[in-house]
Amino acid sequence: MAVKAISKLTLGPLLFNWEPTYWRDFYFRIADEAPVDIVYLGEVVCSKRAPFFDAHLPDVVERLNKGGKDVIFSTLSMVMNKREAQSVRDLAQQKDLTIEANDMSALFHLRGQPHTIGPFLNVYNEDTLSYMALKGAKSICLPYELSSASIKAIVKRAKEEKIEIETQVYGRTPLALSARCYHARAEGLTKDNCQFVCKKHPDGMDLETLNKEAFLTVNGIQTMSHTCLNLSQELAEMQNFGVSRFRLSPQTSDMVHVAKIFRDVLDRKTEAETAINDLKGTGFDAPFSNGFYHGQEGHSWVA
């Protein structure tokens, strides 16, 4: 079946701060068991976290490759100082790796060579896509707030430019980045003296309104949705109009199971309705949302 051949399932970069050994074991299991085609590695949110994973990185990459997964390295999403700029430069200059650019500083180094564009770069329209293609982009993961109408218009141009389009279809939605670390602030600390308090919340820290409604999730300098994006109902439509990569965002719940469910929906082996039910049993209890895709409030759920 043609659809099956071109629809790839990907696991986006981990956005939270996990214990290094937990991190390693998570990816070992992904490597061995998850039906994903591409795994993105690399610290996207906070440069202070990055060094902790270096020791395990070669083992994880090797295991993922052995498991038949392509590995793409994601760059930091906000680059503010010399050290961060240097780390992006170092990564971008490794010509044998595929790099996902999440800040324009990465694109500065990657232009003219094949690379991918991450969701933290603003590709809101077909003209920007064409420019990215001109600079060597081979695939683009679109920003989170786009509606299906926008995605469709962008995909149309992407086909002409021979660029693959990826969208996140599962997991908490990144909504904002800041220079300020709210995890540290919540503990009365500053970013420079954060004591890595974000480690306490491997799926992010809950933020609720004053009338005790779950609202957002704090993840260091990043603010995310409380809801869990779930576009399983929309997969078939996206496959039809030409999205070819579908991204799951890692959480501590059973991501292998999540991947199997999405793979089955992509392959038409499971109905979306069944998938939604099954996803509720994967150990993540936030309500689902799909509003952005339908041109509505991002937190909403369109059945």
Add this chain to the structure above:
Amino acid sequence: MSKMELVCPAGTPTALKTAIEAGADTVYVGFRNETNARNFPGLNFNLKELEEGLDYAHTRKKHVYVAINTYPEAGNMALWHQAVDDTARLKADAVIVADIGLAHYVARKHPDLRLHLSVQASASNPDAISFYCEEFGVKRVVLPRVLTIPEIATLNKNINCETEVFVFGGLCVMAEGRCALSSYVTGKSPNMNGVCSPASHVRYDEDEKGNLTSSLGTFLINRFKKGENAGYPTLCKGRFNVNNKTSYIFEEPTSLNAATMLPELKEAGVVALKIEGRQRSKAYVQRVVSTFRQAVDTLESGGALDLSALLALSEGQTETQGAYKKKWR
């Protein structure tokens, strides 16, 4: 070193004149549609108003920049292209854009139109800025409000274009152009619609005891005891519960005032100072612009800044120097 340029907001033709009379070197404006990041009801310029505004400013040897700084909607680029074409045709002094596709359009179609990079592009480091300079000939970048002054100084030594920074007014605590909080709650965002926490989605409710709650969309953003000063429910300036504690977790309902830091900003190589507030009243514009005019002139002539006048601008509201001070982070 040349004198720092004072770049002031003009949401209406009246505000444009007011700002120039009060001492603005430059005013920045937008068209009355989704192409600019202050797409509020009753604000902004039509073509005729822009033409008259340009004439008014140029006669007085002042400049007008046109902000076309939202991200064009896929499949609807024509509205943004038209805005750029009109800006070029009317000979505005610069166009301020954020989108890469649009920057490319300006560079290709209107190579003589001076191009500035909007704060909405969130270019926060030398390599990112150099990309825009080399690819599109950007002459100036409006820096995102994420950098400290030492970081700005280092940045200026490593780029080949001018920098402009915000010194007064509303303060995004999130990196501009990289925030979808508003659309998560209301479906409308700064990037796509030029609005944040739009008034159309705001609701205030008072209980029998006179306590007030403010909501955005379906979410409660703040609660005020009777008599407490109730601010506008901008999403990131709300009061929330985290770790069983109630706080302004993102930021207090505060605004930016970097007036006392003008000497340091000049030292750091900044060429232009920007005042936020195209949605503000004529009286506000008059007061803030004239105070900053005086401050810049005093600074340039080597005199001591009158801090009391600058700090008095806040009218008792809380203020911050934001990311310019490292401990803010």
